[in-house]
Amino acid sequence: MSYKKSTFIVELIGIAIAILFLVPFYFVLVNSVKSFPEILVNAASFPNKVLFSNFSKVWGLINFPKAFLNSLLVTVTSIVGIVVISSMAAWKLVRTPNKLSQILFIIFVSSMVIPFQTVMIPLLKLSGTLGLINSIHGIVIMYFGFGVSLSLFLFHGFIKTVPTEIEEAARIDGCSEFGVFWRIVFPILKPITATVIILNTLWIWNDYLLPLLVLQNPDLRTIPLATSALFAQYQKQWDMGLAALVLGIVPIIAFFLFLQKHIIKGVQAGSIK
Amino acid sequence: METKLKQKELHTHVKTKFFMSADKKVKIKKVLSYTAFVAPAALFFIMIQIIPFLMGVYYSFTSWNGVSSAVEWIGLENYKTIFTGDPEFYNSFMFTAKFMLVSVLLTNVIGFGLALLLNEALKTRNILRTVFFMPNVIGGLLLGFIWQFIFTKGFASVGNLTDIPFFKLPWLGNEQTAFWGIVIVFCWQMSGYMMVIFIAALQGIDNSLLEAAKMDGAKGWTLLTKIIIPLILPSFTICLFLTISMAFKIYDLNISLTGGGPFNSTQSIAINIYQEAFHNNNYGLGTAKSILFFIAVSAFTTFQVMLTKKREVEA
Structure with a gap:
């Protein structure tokens, strides 16, 4: 043209x-x-x-390094777990085509329409009993549970297109089931794993309501929580508010600009499947 | 002779038994590996989503207040309260439904328009795509704060400089401007996302079909509405599904932009449920609302998917 x-x-x-x-x-x-x-x-x-005094003031007020590390820790550990458990489960569900696998898959996928607010109130009670409140590992476990639906769905769709011959060959060579999965299958899943990581990063990094309910201890605040706490305290103090907002959006914008091609591709792949 | 026969019988018996146990072994191994691979995902999922969901259904029939351990079964009382004696929930529902209709329409129109724009052989294509998508990577909470500043301070300054009446409106100060404020931010955040999906669909169109249509004299509007849109209807199904569920579940953006105000006029259902449970301590009533919320979301989305799926054509 x-x-x-x-x-x-x-x-x-x-x-x-x-x-x-x-x-x-x-x-x-x-x-x-x-x-x-x-x-x-x-x-x-x-x-x-x-x-730049706005920034230096806010940096300490919201304890930005701490909030950043909390956000990073929650996001990374949640995603590692989500990728491991949902790729493993998706592979077995695809490779064992029976009634149970079908039913499990339907339950996993259909739960995607459940709004967070519908499970939020009882979940809070349950997690109080289980000791998941006010701890990083507690919220990470919750992200495992919430993240598994979409991630499993994406892996499931991808694995269906992967031929089984290589797996059979590896099995004949005496490879265990874990060996077959981690050495043979998982590397093939790389493109969809990237999509899963990107979609979950955008969600967990920016999530507000679940951390608000679970991480009440100020030391555990993630970036959205620290920002909203500042706004609650210094209402309409825009010099500080805007500096906090700049600090808050810089990491995710940098992440996006750095990986934009992969992110846009990942979002496309994630929504079309 | 007889003993020999018996021996043979015994032999085959042992043999089948041996094979059976080998079979069983393989089966047990299979069940074990199935469990090892599927159970972790299933356990977390059941613990975090399924059990709380079922608990929610139960609590919606109780007078649970979150504090006392006594949970009293009150049947349909909560649902009755919601339908007959809770004008605020009704208002939230109407606001959310209205917001959903307007913002879903606008977001998809803008997103589709941007996709058509970027489908041209532009030199700045990649930069433009990056810019349009960028708002989407920022979370709703921070976006709401950003726009709160722009509406209240930025618009006012622009209004003083240019005297354009649009900027001099009391943004976020009354019901209308607060409503449109949320719509504007939602569109700004989401249309780039929809654009990305529409671009993928447009690029998937078989060029020979377009050439053939052009040969037959189809141009501009006809080409768009008679050829292009029917061919990419599946992407409309996806985009409508995503925007409907996101708009209907709006919370973060709403809380930081208007906080539900002024006078609760922009309080989404999600905020209403939060308030009912955690401010008023009516956990039972809150869960009842959240169950209705779930039913409404699934009804809207399945209705829409059925409607658009019916129209999709195989190309």
């Missing part, structure tokens, strides 16, 4: 819309380095003087 005049116009429209999409980021960035009175005078202008 040659580059025509009409394409150029479409290009200009696209760029105009993109600028519109970016305006909110401009407002947040520009005002996060202004003093409070300056924000109130004009929130649209460039800063007269770039102040």
Whole structure:
């Protein structure tokens, strides 16, 4: 296709819309380095003087390093667990085509329509009894339970397209079931594993309500919790609020920009299956 | 002779027994490995989702308040209260339904429009796609705070500078602007996501079909509505499903942008359930609402999937 005049116009429209999409980021960035009175005078202008004091104040107030590490720890451990248990289960369910596997698969998948609010109240009671409240491992176990439905569904769909010959050959060579899975099958699942990791990262990293209910101890706060706690305390103190927001969105935006091709592909693959 | 026969019988008996046990061994091994692979996922899933769900169904028929250990069975009382004596839940439901209709429509139209735009051979295509998708990676809670600032301070400043009436509205200050505020942020967050799905669908269209249609004189609008859209209807099923369930379950964005206000006018069902359970300590009533919420979400989504599936054509 040659580059025509009409394409150029479409290009200009696209760029105009993109600028519109970016305006909110401009407002947040520009005002996060202004003093409070300056924000109130004009929130649209460039800063007269770039102040980083907002950031240094907020950094300690929300204990950003701690919140970041908590978010990271919860996200990474949850995802490792979700990938392990759901890929293993999906493989066995596909390779053992009987009634039980069918029923289990249907239950796993149909639970995806259950809203979080529907299980939230009894789950809180149950997890109090099981000692899952106020602990990182407690919330990680909950993410295992919630994350397994979609992840298993994605692995299941992918494994159906993987031929069984290599597995049979490995078995004849005396490979155990775990060996067959981890050495032969799991490496083949790489593309869908990437999708599972990406979708779960976007969900768990940004999740608010479950951590709010489970991680009440301030030392365990994740980034969304620390941010909302700051907003609750310093309402309308936008100099600090915006600096906190910038700190809060930088990690996930960096993650996205760094891996954008994989992320967009992963999201596409995850929603089409 | 007789003893020989007996011996043979015995022999075969032993043989079958031996084989049977070998069979059994294989079977046991299979069951064990099935359990080892499936049980971890099943256990976590049952403990975190299924048991609480069933408990929820039970508690919805009780007067549980979360504190006292006495849980009294009160039958359909909670459901009766919701339908007859809870105008706030009714308002939340109506707000959420209205919000869902408007935002699902807008998000998909914008998302599809962006996908068509990026389906052209643009030079800035990859950058544009990145920009349009970017809001989606930020969580709803932070997005709500960001836009709270833009609506209340940013818009006001732009209004002072340009005198455009749109920016001088009392954003988030009254029922209408709060409603549209949430719609705007939801669209900003989600349309890039829908765009990505529509792009994949558009790229999957067989080019020869488009060429053939163009040869027959199909152009612009006709080409779009008669050829392209019917061919990618499955992607509409997906996008509608995703946006309906996300809009109907809205919580984070809502809580940080308007907090349900002003005067509870933008309180989503999810917020209403949270308040009922954790602020009013009516756990029983809260679970009853959450069961109705579940029924509504599944009804909307299955109805929509059935409706669009019926129209899908095999290309």
